[in-house]
Amino acid sequence: MKAPDFDFVVLGSGIAGLSFALQAAAHSCVLVLCKSSLSETNTAYAQGGIAAVLDPTDSFEQHVQDTLEAGAGLCKEMAVRYMVQEAPAAIEWLQGIAVHFDEAASGDIALGLEGGHSHHRIVHVKDHTGRSTQQALEEAVRRHPNISVQEFQMGIELLTDTSNAGTFCYGVQVLDLHTQEIRSIPAQAVVLATGGSGQVYQYTTNPGIATGDGLAMAARAGAEVQNMEFFQFHPTSLYQTNGEVFLISEALRGAGAELVLPDGSHFMHQYHPLGSLAPRDVVARAVLTEMQRLNSPCLYLDVRHLPPGKVQQEFPSIYHKCSTIDIDVTSQLIPVVPAAHYQCGGVRADLHGRTSLNRLYAIGEAACTGVHGANRLASNSLLEGVVFAQSAAEQAVRLLEQSPFIPAFAIAENSPAYWWPGMQAEVFQCRARMQRLMWEQAGIVRSVSGLMRCEAQLKVLQQKVKYITSLTGIKQEVQELQNLLTVAELITKAALARRESVGGHFIVEAQTDRLLSENSMIPQVARK
Template identity: 80%
Template sequence: MKVPDFDFVVLGSGIAGLTFALQAAALGRVLVLCKVNFSETNTAYAQGGIAAVLDPTDSFEQHVQDTLEAGAGLCDEAAVRQLVQEAPAAIRWLQGMAVGFDENESGEMALGLEGGHSHHRIVHVKDHTGRSIQQALEEAVRRHPNISVQEHQMGIELLTDTSNTGTFCYGVQVLDLHTQEVRSIRAQAVVLATGGSGQVYQYTTNPGIATGDGLAMAARAGAEIQNMEFFQFHPTALYQPNGEVFLISEALRGAGAELVLPDGSRFMHLYHPLGSLAPRDIVARAVLTEMQRHHSPCLYLDVRHLPAGKVRENFPSIYHKCTTIGIDVEKQLIPIVPAAHYQCGGVKTDLQGRTSIERLYAIGEVACTGVHGANRLASNSLLEGVVFAHSAAEHVAGLLQEQLETVPDLATEKNCVGVLWPGMRAEIARNRAKLQELLWEQAGIVRSVKGLTSCQSKIDALQRKVKGIAYMTGIQQEVQELQNLLTVADLITKAALARRESVGGHFVMETAHEGQQSRYKSILVDAPESGIQALF
């Protein structure tokens, strides 16, 4: 048996990956691989906060029920209960990692409110909670002698083999994005913490690194994938004609902001009793519908009625961004549009983060723990990253007591990187943009069977085309990312076609009930030249 290079290899440096690394480092040597730099993660862009029952008037049962309701009844209740019950301990652990959550005037933890929650239970650091957590965990990781961090390393393929008990993972093949060298790393266990895949859509709040790399690797290795039809679209991304997407946190609506039409009138009460704080899938569809109804490129958030200075003090990042583009939020409406935000499905795991492949774990957004069901409840995602990273770290302790299966010798690797000339690079970029527009139009907020069927056919054709490009170029970051996005698109479309009923974030015109159909019928999902694309 070959000696592993590390005990644990973690792909991804967001909240889930770093939490696991810090826990597992007490057991053995941990390597954290980052696709770009250490700090560039989905976590760093999270604004709102973390949900936890900390108020005596709140209860675990109410948090559970809020999560199940937001998930449209398709959540795994056992996973939800584990998430909710371990939330207070997760908050205490983060405080122990030097995360300074906001406090109220009494010196107690300040608790915000977001859509779908029946109580104030969102702990936060202004409107940059994710960035503050990222910085604190990074500092702890850098200080730990058992954790190594390697930046600009892109996972290419999982190393797997079979035994009497099934397929197991013994390492990962990576591409060094600086040297362009390909190498393989052995480990007792591999942990996918690669985040989501928002870049499969034309408009997304996700950073450029969110190309579904871990999900695609797991799918190619044969891991079970679940619930990919449920992609959450955030209803309030800042509208900018240049196409840049900036998230406007739901916490702003929790603080009293209201969604309004171009004339300043409120409308969300027509769609849901909770109005502007309804679950995100409902709000996103409502916003899209009213944009189409009013032939408007955007709708608006109104914060003008809030106390003077409240946005500037409690939401400094949002206030600063609006100011830089000439919007005085105390006097003007904030223009917003929906954008792809969160992948509710992913690599199926159990409550310890185990996938269907032995010694392969998945945590965070790349995983499907069953917590989110058909639609994620606000501020449950950072929490999920901490809770299930802890569970996975507890489980891997037992692996070190077991002998790793005999695995094939790794042959001396050749540099599999070819030449990517300018014309080919431009062709890859065109195909990526074509895919993103295709998914936005036909597998986005509102879908149809006809549109999804057409989408699948076009994905198949693009996959054949890109396979030929990959054959000519060898392993290249741009080509690999496009292949991963195509894998994700294929998973989304096939899952959407398989689930014909409308539920949560998966809305199919043909199967929506009559009232829904009449309300959303103005959205033309089958005509890209006159449909959703025209709204941007």
């Protein structure tokens, strides 16, 4: 048998995938596969920043406790402590690959504040931290001689086998989105860094590529998943009627913006002592509750009281976006609505990214390391991506050195991919129905009866998509829908299994459920 061309295959090109690639490439050959272009990732859309204890008056213990409190007691404390302690080194490493974080007047790194944090500790690049970090990582990856990048390649299934030592992963089956060719790529280990699955919901801040591909592949291969009931909804997505999605960073509230009702009055302190800076699950439910009470399509962020020029200078992306839809933030309120934002659960992974399948690693949003528990603390996600990617790379390289193996070499396969007018519309309709179903029955507020209805209707959709697949073969649109339905089923089953409300999982009693069914979950807004 021929040895594989690459030691490690990484699916995903966000902060987790590229951090792993750069660390592992010092000792091995790495292939990075991405479903779209290298730069189209969830990371690139992250605005706020990266949490790290850099101020002498702050402490690791405070960051740990803030994280545990946000996670509603369901975090893995050992994982949280590891991440927090590694944060300063992660920031230094990112600076080393030319991420230029904002500086304070003293010359030190400027530190912002976000909801749930007891101290200023958010390292940032204006309000486009993710995009700046993504660009620096890309440039470093493109330069590295041991890293190959193949764009527009979609993972279809993991290649697994079973031995006396259990099930192990020896590669991945991939669809070339340009040629429609299917091929199998062998590797010493496979790394899932495919991001989240926000597209499972009708309203989301996630880009179109966030269809839970890695998570779905891992689940189908038998890998353990965890905490799927905990999906974080961001309370402040810009409300627009043209269907475009744009996130209004929580950092804006950290800088002093206040959530207000349509008449401009404050309301958040009725729900939490921290007001507009309460944990995201609390804020999202409060915004939803007030929207329902007032029968309003949105609520508002008020930045009119901030110093002149502050938003334009510190949040240029938000300022520019608002100006393009004729909102002058210095004199007008910013309309906002909640939207699905971050998957707190995922493929169960340890401190080194190892999953329940040998030689399969999961990092970033696709993984569940336990650091987020029932609700992610703001700006811990990019941090988690770097810290656990580096830890996974170190362990994977040791595995390569200690017990290399030659997986079976697979040849290219052809995909039938039959497609005709009308089929794409059918797939789109199924996807829209699933997204609406998940938003209404498994969204910000849930009920047992609603979740049971959701589960039953998902089964109907799964059967329909199975039939479509038998006709079309493997096509991107159909495969993404299959993956989303897999994720939807995992979320629904996990939500039904947990009957108490905690963190991002809020379940109502029967009488409230009746009222919700009579008065829709949320006023409908035009949104992709």
